Amino acid sequence: MVEEPTDDRENAEADEDGASAPVPEKTQVGGSPVYIVERKLGKGGFGQVYVGRRATTSTAKGANEHIGPGANEIALKFEHRSSKGCNYGPPYEWSVYNSLGGILGVPKVHFKGRQGEWYVMVMDLLGPSLWDKWNTCGQSMSQEMVSCIAVEALAILENFHRQGFVHGDIKPENFLLGPPGTPTEKKLYLVDLGLATRWRDPVCAAHVDYDQRPDVFRGTVRYASVHAHLGRTASRRDDLESLAYTLLFLLKGRLPWQGYQGDNKGFLVCKKKMATCAESLCRYSPPAYRQFMEAVINLKFDEEPKYAAMAALFEPLCGPPGRRPISTDGAKKVGMKRKATDMGNLEEDDKGAAKKKVRIGIPAQQWITIYNAHKPMKQRYHYNVANSRVEQHIEKGNDDGLFVSSVSCAQELWALIMDAGTGYSAQMWNLSTQFLPKEWILEQWDDGYYITSLAGSTTGSALVIMSKGTPYTQQSYKVSDSFPFKWINKKWKEGFYVTSMATCATRWAICMSRNAGLVDQCAELDYMYPSEGIHRRWDCGFRITCCAATPDQAAFVLSIPRRRPGDETQETLRTSAFPRTHVKEKWAKNLYISAVAFGRTVS
Numbered sequence: 001m002v003e004e005p006t007d008d009r010e011n012a013e014a015d016e017d018g019a020s021a022p023v024p025e026k027t028q029v030g031g032s033p034v035y036i037v038e039r040k041l042g043k044g045g046f047g048q049v050y051v052g053r054r055a056t057t058s059t060a061k062g063a064n065e066h067i068g069p070g071a072n073e074i075a076l077k078f079e080h081r082s083s084k085g086c087n088y089g090p091p092y093e094w095s096v097y098n099s100l101g102g103i104l105g106v107p108k109v110h111f112k113g114r115q116g117e118w119y120v121m122v123m124d125l126l127g128p129s130l131w132d133k134w135n136t137c138g139q140s141m142s143q144e145m146v147s148c149i150a151v152e153a154l155a156i157l158e159n160f161h162r163q164g165f166v167h168g169d170i171k172p173e174n175f176l177l178g179p180p181g182t183p184t185e186k187k188l189y190l191v192d193l194g195l196a197t198r199w200r201d202p203v204c205a206a207h208v209d210y211d212q213r214p215d216v217f218r219g220t221v222r223y224a225s226v227h228a229h230l231g232r233t234a235s236r237r238d239d240l241e242s243l244a245y246t247l248l249f250l251l252k253g254r255l256p257w258q259g260y261q262g263d264n265k266g267f268l269v270c271k272k273k274m275a276t277c278a279e280s281l282c283r284y285s286p287p288a289y290r291q292f293m294e295a296v297i298n299l300k301f302d303e304e305p306k307y308a309a310m311a312a313l314f315e316p317l318c319g320p321p322g323r324r325p326i327s328t329d330g331a332k333k334v335g336m337k338r339k340a341t342d343m344g345n346l347e348e349d350d351k352g353a354a355k356k357k358v359r360i361g362i363p364a365q366q367w368i369t370i371y372n373a374h375k376p377m378k379q380r381y382h383y384n385v386a387n388s389r390v391e392q393h394i395e396k397g398n399d400d401g402l403f404v405s406s407v408s409c410a411q412e413l414w415a416l417i418m419d420a421g422t423g424y425s426a427q428m429w430n431l432s433t434q435f436l437p438k439e440w441i442l443e444q445w446d447d448g449y450y451i452t453s454l455a456g457s458t459t460g461s462a463l464v465i466m467s468k469g470t471p472y473t474q475q476s477y478k479v480s481d482s483f484p485f486k487w488i489n490k491k492w493k494e495g496f497y498v499t500s501m502a503t504c505a506t507r508w509a510i511c512m513s514r515n516a517g518l519v520d521q522c523a524e525l526d527y528m529y530p531s532e533g534i535h536r537r538w539d540c541g542f543r544i545t546c547c548a549a550t551p552d553q554a555a556f557v558l559s560i561p562r563r564r565p566g567d568e569t570q571e572t573l574r575t576s577a578f579p580r581t582h583v584k585e586k587w588a589k590n591l592y593i594s595a596v597a598f599g600r601t602v603s
């Protein structure tokens, strides 16, 4: 059976016109010789690649070489000028090749230019991809060969990253070997630089800033890193995670997240990646694969990977030098010292401070409570509250001068936080079997009340709190099957900010308000507690203002208030039971619950 290469690359739809227009029969661009366009080598989301043969066979020096500008056979990459990648002129990939073409493992581009409707790039002709090799070898690859690929690919990526770029689409189809029957037939190359981005500023050499935009996905679903699925800014760790999946695919012939279809394929694949521990992913393979996988998923956003130590894991599995199925000479050139002692570094915990992140494969739900510094105030909490008891607690609180400041739900029982610090003058609440009770909300809006807290139960009921005395001037809410980042982003542009959110089983309800007293806002979404993202946001002055979680994902909205409080202390707690004793300890330190949620925090 011949399997089609992965066709699930996003952000790379073939353009209708470009895909159907025939490429020219001959081409000559940017001072190149004339080439006759021969057989098609491949087609991707952006371009089509053909063999080009010199129209007049050269006898000049270098003509018999299979690589270099004088070669008789070269590869021609055509991109139609109406294709998505050419909206602003020549393909973006050209600029990346300008910086990287010819470095270790990256083919050299010899000429480029526009011919009629086509942008044409003339580059070294290479041979089959690793995907082709895997497919023609009975959809399998020897462990020796995969280990050589690991060693060489790590050298290529180290060098690639050294130039300040992340590749962004590491997969078997993008690693090519040299042409069969030539001296480079065992040499590994990395192609397709169309999704490459900079991880380092070319001028000041600073690492790019961290961000997460959960609606942005670039890459190939099967091999993408979890961070890429979640729309985090690409950094070196993402290429290495994709390399780990590439190696395991070649070795095992299958990855556990293959076969998902439909609109939420990306979500399901990412969920499965998070739920698959390195142990089970690498079962029956040499320990090097599990060690590599674990090292990779523990990399921080701006951490420099220990390429040499990673390669050293695979080196003993490559077979004797000189008889290796894939050349590992590149690795030598990059100057990797493959000392066994290097391996210890991988195990080392980052200065002992950060705890190792392990995908244990067992999802767990927890209480998430957020505490803010506040001058001493009365705060009260109720948890395990059945529907019939909600009224009693709220009324008693109101009588004592308290209003509801946050609500949540776990196992069909509500949690209510009430305090004297809300600034509200009146409050209404509604317990409904609708998620959310639209008619009731509309009526309260008419009376000048705004939504201030929301919670949903797994069976579909909602607890909505609406208050008077808020600064809000307008509100809008959305209920959605997935975290509606696109909608949030649109509303941000209209001056709305997220002011409350809730989940009901796997559905989300987000409420956004105008005049929320904030100057900036961002969101962190993950299949577990996104500690790294939250810490990075805290460092930039953001504080968590809302949180909600489903059994799959946790979302945090972080904001910068217009008027900064004197004490910006914020702490978060995750506990399997409602943190009743912890809350009292926090109160003693003048820290009060500002948000509460129950849901997925561990995977």
Ligand SMILES: Nc1ncnc2c1ncn2[C@@H]1O[C@H](COP(=O)(O)OP(=O)(O)OP(=O)(O)O)[C@@H](O)[C@H]1O
Pocket (backbone or CB within 6 Å): 009, 012, 041, 042, 043, 044, 045, 046, 047, 048, 049, 075, 077, 107, 123, 124, 125, 126, 127, 129, 173, 174, 176, 191, 192, 193, 194
């Ligand atoms: N220099 C080359 N020599 C031989 N074959 C090549 C060369 N460059 C690309 N190919 C073949 O053409 C295919 C498509 O090329 P490439 O990945 O660069 O195009 P793309 O349109 O950017 O694809 P994608 O959608 O994967 O990004 C490759 O998978 C490979 O099989």
